[in-house]
Amino acid sequence: MSLIHLRNISRCYQMGAETIHALRDVSLEIQRGEYVAIMGPSGSGKSTLMNLIGCLDTPTAGHYELNGANVSEMDDNQLAEIRNREIGFVFQTFNLLSRSNALHNVELPLIYNGMAMEQRRRVALDALAQVGLADRVHHKPNELSGGQRQRVAVARALVNKPSLLLADEPTGNLDSRTGAEIMTLFEELSRKGNTLVLVTHEEDIAKHARRIIRLRDGLIASDEKQAAGPG
């Protein structure tokens, strides 16, 4: 059974009299362990698709199953639980809590699943070690470099051992060298069996993935597998 199963998904925005079709009748399956890149011009619906897959948004029409659960019919609380349990997000703008240190930022998802304090701490430290930040746990975001911030965000996304890791232009705010570092990290996570979906504008970045889905005007323009990328 596939991890992600989208069937005839549409997402429309009503702007006054005008209806904007951000996604039109998209059907898509992603298997467990896949590494998928989503590409496409600006405004083609990449972020909209990611938000739907990540259960931050619900489709206007269509059916979405994640890990066997029918997400398209869930209420707000259930969606929050699914996000907490099944999904790890990495954003272009990092989205860390600026007043909290790296450790607390990584602990955040665990707080909302009710893990006890000591266990939470241990698991969060583990995740930070995995992204190579064991020596920066008490730094606040503004005391970290861009690449380090994004690593904290990756650690936060990983900490709940989600079945799916989503990254919307994770290297968009990083210089190419730091961006490459983050991509190496994703590569490693993919090798370890994590399912990854990432949005990017850059062909170089997309080359890391095994499958590239191209969107245009809310439709899937192409969907192709490729050999294992470089690195």
Place this chain on the structure above:
Amino acid sequence: MNSRRNWSFFFAELHESFSMALTALTAHKLRSALTLLGVLIGVFSIIVVMTAMRVLERNVENNLSQLGSRTFAIQKWPEVQFGNNSDWEKYWRRKNITLELGETVEKKATLASAVGIEGTFWGGQIQTRYAKTAPTVQLLGETTGSFEARNWTVEEGRIFNDNDVDDARDVCVLGAALAKSIFPFGSPVGNELKINGINYNVVGVLASKGASLGGNQDNFVIVPLTTALNRYGLRWNGLGILVQARTSAVYADCEEQVRGILRAARKVRPGAADDFELFSNDSLIEQFDKFTRAVRIGVVVVSSIALLAAGVGIMNIMLVSVTERTREIGVRRAVGAKRRNIMGQFIMEAVVLCEIGGVIGVVLGILGGNILAWFMKVPPAVPVDWSVLGLLICSIVGVIFGTYPAYKAANLDPIESLRYE
């Protein structure tokens, strides 16, 4: 989900809410301080006034003659008067309470276990072989029943017997403090002393009551009422009658019986007001409470308005805070916070803000109110009930005025909030 996990959830959320609240408040120290100032002032004004009232009340209790719970007293003049003094002429015109009237009560009050008649006389000078006091020692004239009615017990020797009173003998009983100062070397019982130059024989010493801070509680000498009347005459304020009811159950009946006896003896027409004052410790405290009620209601009204204003201020700041932290809310929602988690966090923040103001207000209020205690030399008072109530009200203010901002925060769209600049 088992209950242990539920608790763990609850605790994790509570802890997170609380630390988030503190982080948020310390991030804007001045803003937080200004906001909680309103709560602080509201709570402070309640607590400072209530503390001061407690202190005053205690002071009144201390100054009252120490009547037991089953005892009431009858006098021409009120013991203490609160409020306006325009009634003095009415009291002045009343007939004095006399020994005969007291004896009538003694005879007829069947519900009383003890009836005492007493008078206070001018302060006098006491002289013994060893010492001489200042001429300020209180001289009390008492009958046998007074000892029981006043709850006096003898430490040494005996109280008066009926012969002492009937024959107006020159005997006396000493208050504990006085006994110690004029007979420093041994038992006073059986010794002679001079009151204003006249010889008396000491028959007993009272046990110390010494609870009061005033110190002169036990600085008096008691002689038989008849002796005092023969020697000094009836004073302008007349005598007092003390009545102790047999049991607490018949207390009210006893009061009515005595009232009836007095009215009959004085020939007060039915429907006319008593021409004497009948009071107990409780009724005096009640009177005091009635007098201060207006002040209390006033302060409650004023501080309610202050707290309401403070609440609006808190709501305003919380709305600003929600807007400022839109992105944070989005992040929390993205990693799995439910609406109620966000709601709880912001309500908690409002409550913490209020409680900080409340606690400071309570502490300052208690300190402020007790400055009065310090000046009046009575033990400090801590109005626990009002303090608890004050803090409770703070929490309620926090919840009420934090709910709308929290609701707004909880209902932000996660995607919009994540994009918010």
